Amino acid sequence: MPWFEDIEIGARMELGPYTFTEEEIIRFATKYDPQYFHIDAEAAKAGPFGGLTASGWHTTATWMKMMIRSRTGREDLPDETGRKPAGGPSPGFLDMKWPNPVRAGDTITYSSTVIEKIEMKSRPAWGIIRSRNIGINQHGQTVLEFTGQGMIERRNPG
């Protein structure tokens, strides 16, 4: 996790590809979104997407999984006192679209591009990074896009 100050607008992170299996599509949906077109491959054939598809929340949670995976192991630069920046919570997200479904066997390539930096008035030790986050399948079709927000510590508060 870099400091808020070190993040540049326009910077793009490639979060890498992830292949969805039928088993995990059904496992996630069985817990959280058991609509028949997410849990029953046979019944899904007659459904709105013509086959089994992942819950949009599964497609989205996997973006987060890949973001965490990309962050892990990166060296963060401490400041002169040895302090390293902490990541904080997110106030929410905007403008999420699932323009195409994710099917079993699809490989989704995720990315995140910084579009805005906001200094928080209410919490001077923190800033908010806004990013446009995207998932694209092996046919080049977009399956996920949204504007995410995350709080990140500032090296020089206020």
Place this chain on the structure above:
Amino acid sequence: MTQPKYYWEDFRLGETVEFGRKLVTREEIIEFASEFDAQPFHLDEEAAKASILGGLCASGWHSCAMMMRMMFDGYVLESASMGAPGVDEVRWKKPVYVGDVLRVRRTCTERRVSKSRPEMGLTKFLIEMLNQKDEVVLTSLGWAMYGRRHPGAPVEGDA
């Protein structure tokens, strides 16, 4: 599939309903976060206490998933649901902690028929997820698609 109980026509403009009861357990918070959002404040009690969140709390994506499940049990299962094109906005307003008991309040803020697909209508729902202290922990605003009981029929009044 059995005959749906709720079609697009059954979601009335301005109608508010409450449903769901979800106890949030430590095990489920850690299980979800381990797979999708492995940050210290979702995994480790001590690290969470020292963080800005003040205690072990659910991933925001887990909160969305729990909201979806309460919506499913509350009405989607018995509806002519045709999925959703996305979500306009979600706000994570307060942390969801271990032991919280969540429920959902749904308000229909807009509705219209599909011009290209006469068998389908769209509703915009404001979803508020509340905890046992009646605090709103999450709000979500977005369109969802439902089959119509009377495809292509003229729609009066509030549509």
